[in-house]
Amino acid sequence: xxxxxxxxxxxxxxxxxxxxIGSVYAWSNFxxxxxxxxxxxxxxxxxxxxxxxxxxxxxxxxxxxxxEKHGPKKAGLLxxxxxxxxxxxxxxxxxxxxxxxxxxxxxxxxxxxxGVGYIxxxxxxxxWFPDRRGLATGLAIMGFGFAAxxxxxxxxxxxxxxxxxxxxxxxxxxxFAVMTLSSLYLEKPEEGWLPAGFKENVESGxxxxxxxxxxxxxxxxxxTRRFYYLWIMLFINVTCGIAIxxxxxxxxxxxIGLTTAEAAALVGVLGLFNGFGRIGWASISDYIGRPNTYxxxxxxxxxxxxxxxxxSSSILFQVMLAVIYTCYGGGFASIPAYIGDLFGTKQVGAIxxxxxxxxxxxxxxxxLFAAWxxxxxxxxxxxxTFFSGLxxxxxxxxxxxxxxxxxxxxxxxKSVA
Numbered sequence: 001x002x003x004x005x006x007x008x009x010x011x012x013x014x015x016x017x018x019x020x021i022g023s024v025y026a027w028s029n030f031x032x033x034x035x036x037x038x039x040x041x042x043x044x045x046x047x048x049x050x051x052x053x054x055x056x057x058x059x060x061x062x063x064x065x066x067x068e069k070h071g072p073k074k075a076g077l078l079x080x081x082x083x084x085x086x087x088x089x090x091x092x093x094x095x096x097x098x099x100x101x102x103x104x105x106x107x108x109x110x111x112x113x114x115g116v117g118y119i120x121x122x123x124x125x126x127x128w129f130p131d132r133r134g135l136a137t138g139l140a141i142m143g144f145g146f147a148a149x150x151x152x153x154x155x156x157x158x159x160x161x162x163x164x165x166x167x168x169x170x171x172x173x174x175x176f177a178v179m180t181l182s183s184l185y186l187e188k189p190e191e192g193w194l195p196a197g198f199k200e201n202v203e204s205g206x207x208x209x210x211x212x213x214x215x216x217x218x219x220x221x222x223x224t225r226r227f228y229y230l231w232i233m234l235f236i237n238v239t240c241g242i243a244i245x246x247x248x249x250x251x252x253x254x255x256i257g258l259t260t261a262e263a264a265a266l267v268g269v270l271g272l273f274n275g276f277g278r279i280g281w282a283s284i285s286d287y288i289g290r291p292n293t294y295x296x297x298x299x300x301x302x303x304x305x306x307x308x309x310x311x312s313s314s315i316l317f318q319v320m321l322a323v324i325y326t327c328y329g330g331g332f333a334s335i336p337a338y339i340g341d342l343f344g345t346k347q348v349g350a351i352x353x354x355x356x357x358x359x360x361x362x363x364x365x366x367x368l369f370a371a372w373x374x375x376x377x378x379x380x381x382x383x384x385t386f387f388s389g390l391x392x393x394x395x396x397x398x399x400x401x402x403x404x405x406x407x408x409x410x411x412x413x414k415s416v417a
Contacts (some may be wrong), residue, residue: 007128014121014140016182020175021117022147029155055111057360063116064353075120076183083113088172094165123349126340133337138282141333145275213408216343218350229401231358236394238362240387241328256314273325281330290338297327298395305388
């Protein structure tokens with residue numbers, strides 16, 4: 001029997017991939033330089049990011065089966081190629097001055113690399129951490145959340161010293177190298193593998209492994225109600241969260257009177273809560289359970305989104321925004337473990353890919369709705385009351401999924417008996 005790889009190095013490899021692809025959230029560093037260089041409009045430049053997020057969702061859905069069939073190593077290498085070529089190719093687009101090529105390289109090719117790179121390590125980590133699923137997925141997805149904070153100053157320095165095109169070339173090569181090295185260590189554990197210590201406790205009866213409620217393929221999972229319950233919960237959490245992310249700076253300026261510089265600094269600090277929320281909430285979910293974690297998200301945010309427009313206290317406003325950011329990040333990090341609980345680990349990567357179409361849809365819906373409310377009413381604050389109502393719907397769905405889980409648990413107990 002061959003020696004197993006170190007699961008913590010597997011987790012570190014996953015973080016390497018997610019820190020690379022998560023740099024997409026630092027796209028705004030290129031916005032003004034591209035506008036100044038070519039005279040493109042803000043919406044034309046922003047469309048590059050929107051296309052990337054759209055193809056993230058689409059590729060995660062359509063290539064989830066590739067991850068399951070060929071394993072995390074090949075999937076990670078495929079992601080490295082698409083993402084590396086997409087970023088480096090964007091440098092060619094800039095040299096030529098072609099917006100269409102930028103959409104193709106950064107948006108389409110980079111977006112495909114994003115989607116495959118996002119799900120490949122996460123589905124693997126769930127299998128390496130049967131004792132701490134939430135912690136494992138939280139670690140990787142935390143890397144995605146922190147990536148912008150790491151990438152932004154590097155991008156800014158490179159653009160000023162080397163120019164836009166050379167920045168894309170340098171980053172493309174660097175991300176390709178990091179993702180390739182990380183992917184080469186990724187591997188599924190052997191069937192029935194359990195971590196040392198945990199295995200002994202299971203065999204002695206000290207610890208009982210909580211059985212997944214089912215073992216379904218991705219195509220079987222999409223025929224169940226609970227799949228759509230998870231999809232709706234993720235969609236609402238991301239739609240409302242991403243709307244706040246896209247409008248946090250002007251919202252802080254108009255609601256509590258922060259200066260432009262203060263609001264920009266606040267957005268940077270809040271990004272840290274997005275990252276900490278991923279590891280924090282995902283770890284907590286190992287102890288209180290995924291259903292309780294999601295219900296907590298929605299109860300908190302019903303109150304917070306309703307209270308934000310009424311708040312005049314600068315400190316309280318910032319604290320509430322910070323909690324919202326943790327819930328936004330925590331929703332991403334907890335969903336893979338929730339999928340494993342409900343559908344098993346047979347095709348968790350493919351199912352995760354299907355669920356992530358909620359992210360693609362929310363990435364378009366959230367910012368557009370917040371902007372429409374601003375244009376219609378003259379204030380971002382008016383959209384928050386609507387989002388509070390959406391969270392009530394999400395809360396109802398988080399309760400409905402429990403009924404499905406209860407029926408599955410009873411059925412499982414009968415079959416064991």
